[in-house]
Amino acid sequence: MSDQQQQDIYPSMTISTDQSEQKIAPIKLGERLKEIRTSLGLTLEEASQKTGLARSTLSKIENEQISPTFQAMQKLTSGLQINIPQLFAAPKKVNTTGRRDITRKDLGKPHPTSTYEHELLATQLTNKKMMPFKSLIRARDFDAYADWIRHDGEEFLLVLSGELTFYSEYYEPVNLSEGDSVYYDANMGHMLVSVSEEDASILWVTAS
Amino acid sequence: MSDQQQQDIYPSMTISTDQSEQKIAPIKLGERLKEIRTSLGLTLEEASQKTGLARSTLSKIENEQISPTFQAMQKLTSGLQINIPQLFAAPKKVNTTGRRDITRKDLGKPHPTSTYEHELLATQLTNKKMMPFKSLIRARDFDAYADWIRHDGEEFLLVLSGELTFYSEYYEPVNLSEGDSVYYDANMGHMLVSVSEEDASILWVTAS
DNA sequence: AGCAAAAGTTTCCAAAAGGAAACATTATTT
DNA sequence: AAATAATGTTTCCTTTTGGAAACTTTTGCT
Numbered sequence: 001m002s003d004q005q006q007q008d009i010y011p012s013m014t015i016s017t018d019q020s021e022q023k024i025a026p027i028k029l030g031e032r033l034k035e036i037r038t039s040l041g042l043t044l045e046e047a048s049q050k051t052g053l054a055r056s057t058l059s060k061i062e063n064e065q066i067s068p069t070f071q072a073m074q075k076l077t078s079g080l081q082i083n084i085p086q087l088f089a090a091p092k093k094v095n096t097t098g099r100r101d102i103t104r105k106d107l108g109k110p111h112p113t114s115t116y117e118h119e120l121l122a123t124q125l126t127n128k129k130m131m132p133f134k135s136l137i138r139a140r141d142f143d144a145y146a147d148w149i150r151h152d153g154e155e156f157l158l159v160l161s162g163e164l165t166f167y168s169e170y171y172e173p174v175n176l177s178e179g180d181s182v183y184y185d186a187n188m189g190h191m192l193v194s195v196s197e198e199d200a201s202i203l204w205v206t207a208s
Numbered sequence: 209m210s211d212q213q214q215q216d217i218y219p220s221m222t223i224s225t226d227q228s229e230q231k232i233a234p235i236k237l238g239e240r241l242k243e244i245r246t247s248l249g250l251t252l253e254e255a256s257q258k259t260g261l262a263r264s265t266l267s268k269i270e271n272e273q274i275s276p277t278f279q280a281m282q283k284l285t286s287g288l289q290i291n292i293p294q295l296f297a298a299p300k301k302v303n304t305t306g307r308r309d310i311t312r313k314d315l316g317k318p319h320p321t322s323t324y325e326h327e328l329l330a331t332q333l334t335n336k337k338m339m340p341f342k343s344l345i346r347a348r349d350f351d352a353y354a355d356w357i358r359h360d361g362e363e364f365l366l367v368l369s370g371e372l373t374f375y376s377e378y379y380e381p382v383n384l385s386e387g388d389s390v391y392y393d394a395n396m397g398h399m400l401v402s403v404s405e406e407d408a409s410i411l412w413v414t415a416s
Numbered sequence: 417a418g419c420a421a422a423a424g425t426t427t428c429c430a431a432a433a434g435g436a437a438a439c440a441t442t443a444t445t446t
Numbered sequence: 447a448a449a450t451a452a453t454g455t456t457t458c459c460t461t462t463t464g465g466a467a468a469c470t471t472t473t474g475c476t
Contacts, residue, residue, distance in 0.1 A: 029278060043423060054465045059425060066463055067279040069433075070237060121364075121389050128391065129362045129415040130338060154337045156330065158411055160368075183330035183340065203366055205413050207337040251453060262435045267455055274433055277463075418476090425470065432463065440455070446448085 030064040036082060037062075051079030132205045137164065137194045148189025153208025155186040162200025167191040238270040243339050244290060244328065245270075247414050249357025259287030289326055339414045345372065345402045356397025361416025363394040370408025375399040 037047050037058075048055045052075050060066045061076075068076070076082065121132040139162075148169060158181040166182055167173045169189035176182065184190060186206065194200040245255050245266075256263045260283050268274045269284075276284070284290070329340040347370075356377060366389040374390055375381045377397035384390065392398060394414065402408040 044425095045423075055423090056425075056427095056466080057464050060464085063425080065426095067277040069275040069277050069463070070281060071275040071432095072464080073278060121366075121391065130364055130391070130413060132364045132366075132389065132391065132413075134366075134389075156338055156340045156413060158329075158340075158342075181329050181340065181342075183336060183338075203411065205338060205340075205364060207415050252455095253453070263453090264436080264455075264457095265434050268433085271455080273455095277433070280434080419474105420476105421472105421474080423470105423472070425468105427468075428466090430463105430465085432461105434461075435459090436457100438455105438457075441453080443450100443452070445450070 028064070029068075030062040033076070034062040036080065040080065042080075047080065051075045053079075130205050130207045132203070134160070135202050135204065137162070137192055137200045137202065139194045139197055139199050149186075149191055150189050151186050151206075153186050153206050154183065155190075155204060155206045156183045157181060157192075157202050157204035160201040160203055162194055162198055162202075163196035164200050164202070165193045165195050167193065236272070237276075238272040240328075241284070242270040243414075244288065244326070246359045247339060247341070248288065248326070249359055250288075255288065259283045261287075290328065337415055341412050341414075342368075343410050343412065345370070345400060345408045345410065347402045347405055347407050356399060357394075358397050359394050359414075359416075361394050361414050362391065363398075363412060363414050364391045365389060365400075365410050365412035368409040368411055370402055370406055370410075371404035372408050372410070373401045373403050375401065 037044075042050070044055045044058050047053075047058055051058070053072060057066070057068075057072070061068050061072070121134060159176045159178050161178050163178075164176045165173050166176050167190065168184060174182075175195065186208075192202070245252075250258070252263045252266050255261075255266055259266070261280055265274070265276075265280070269276050269280075327342045329342060330336065367384045367386050369386050371386075372384045373381050374384050375398065376392060382390075383403070394416075400410070
C-alpha cells in the first residue's frame with residue numbers, strides 16, 4: 001500500500017539535490033574573536049593562559065589561517081567567558097503497526113472549577129512513552145503555593161500564552177513568557193504560578 | 209591507541225583564570241548530533257550528502273572519536289539546518305539530583321534561508337528521556353521531505369502556528385491547525401508539509 | 417632616535433582530523 | 447534461511463591543526 005499510494009498522493013514532490021550544494025554563510029570567526037579579545041583588553045598571551053591554547057594557535061585562528069576544532073572552541077568560549085550567541089550572532093526500525101493519535105484544539109473540555117485545568121492529549125493511545133498535556137493556569141491563584149509537586153520521570157513544558165513563575169526546589173524562581181520552555185527532573189519539587197492578570201496556557205510532556 | 213584516545217577526547221578539565229578555577233562540562237556533541245540526525249530521519253549517507261562531510265567522518269564525530277573543526281561544524285549546521293548556538297550550548301549540570309533547563313524564546317538565531325529551521329530546546333541537559341525541538345516549516349515548500357521519515361521511538365507534536373498537512377504511512381493525510389497535536393510511532397513513516405501561505409511553527413518532542 | 421620589552425606572526429614538527437575504501441553489522445528480500 | 451542491500455564502523459593514508467620556539471613588529475621608555 002504505502003509505496004504506491006505515496007506516489008499517488010505526492011506526485012509533485014521532488015528531491016532537491018541542489019540543497020546540499022548551498023553556500024555556507026561564512027562566519028568570520030577570527031575577526032569576531034579578535035574583537036572580543038581586544039575589547040576585553042587581553043593580549044594573546046593572556047588569552048592563551050585563560051584558554052589553555054597556545055599563543056600561536058590563537059594568532060592563527062584570529063587570522064583565519066586555521067579552523068579550530070570543537071575542543072579548541074570550547075576552551076575559547078569557556079576561557080574567555082564568551083557565550084555562544086555572542087560569538088555567532090550573525091536506533092533503527094521495528095515494523096509493527098503504526099499508531100497515531102490526533103487531538104484537535106479544545107476538543108476535550110477541561111474541568112471548570114479548579115486552579116489548574118489539565119487537558120490530556122493523545123488519549124486514544126495507551127502504553128505511550130510520553131504523556132502530553134495542555135493546561136490552563138488561572139491568574140494570580142496562589143493556592144498553588146501549597147507544596148512542591150514531585151513525581152517520577154522528566155518533564156518538559158512550553159508556555160503557550162501568559163506569564164508564569166516557575167518555582168523549583170534547588171533554584172531561584174524564574175519568570176517564563178510565551179515561547180519559553182523548561183526541561184527538568186520531575187522528582188525535584190516544582191510548582192507553577194501565573195503572575196499576570198490573565199490566565200496562562202502551557203503545554204507539557206512527561207516521560208518516565 | 210583507539211580505546212584510550214576515545215576516552216581522552218573531551219576531558220573534564222580545569223583551567224585557572226585570574227578569578228577562580230572553572231570547571232568545563234564536556235559536551236556530548238556526538239550524542240546530540242546523532243539524536244538530531246535520527247530525529248530528522250537521516251542516514252549517515254544522507255547526512256553526508258547534505259553536509260559534504262564523509263560518512264566515516266560523521267560516524268567518528270557521533271562516536272566521539274574526533275573533535276570536528278569549525279569548518280566541519282559549519283557544514284554540519286548548515287547542511288542539517290541546525291543553528292550553531294544550540295549545538296554549542298554547554299551543559300551546565302551533569303548528574304545531579306535535580307536538573308532544570310530553561311530555553312528562552314528565540315534565543316539563538318536560526319539560519320535565515322532554509323526550508324526548515326530546527327531549534328533544539330533544553331540543550332544544557334544531557335541524558336534526557338525526551339528531545340524537544342521547535343521548528344519552523346516554510347510555506348508551500350514541498351522539496352525537503354520528499355520521503356518518509358522513520359526512526360526509533362515515539363513523537364509528539366503540537367502546531368504553534370500555521371497550517372500543516374501531516375502525512376503518515378498507514379493513514380490518510382490530515383490537516384493540522386494551531387493548537388492541534390499528534391502523537392505517533394516514529395517508525396511509522398511520517399512527513400509534514402506547510403499548506404498555507406504563511407510559515408508554520410511546531411513544537412515536537414521525541415522519546416525512545 | 418635608539419634600545420628593551422611586549423605583542424604578534426611564522427616556522428617546524430608532532431598529533432589529530434578528514435576522506436576513500438575495506439570491513440562489519442543490521443535490515444530487507446527472495 | 448540464504449542472499450542482497452543498506453547502514454554503520456574501522457583502517458589506512460593525506461591534509462590540517464596545535465604547540466614550542468624562532469622570528470618580526472610594535473610599543474614604551476630614556
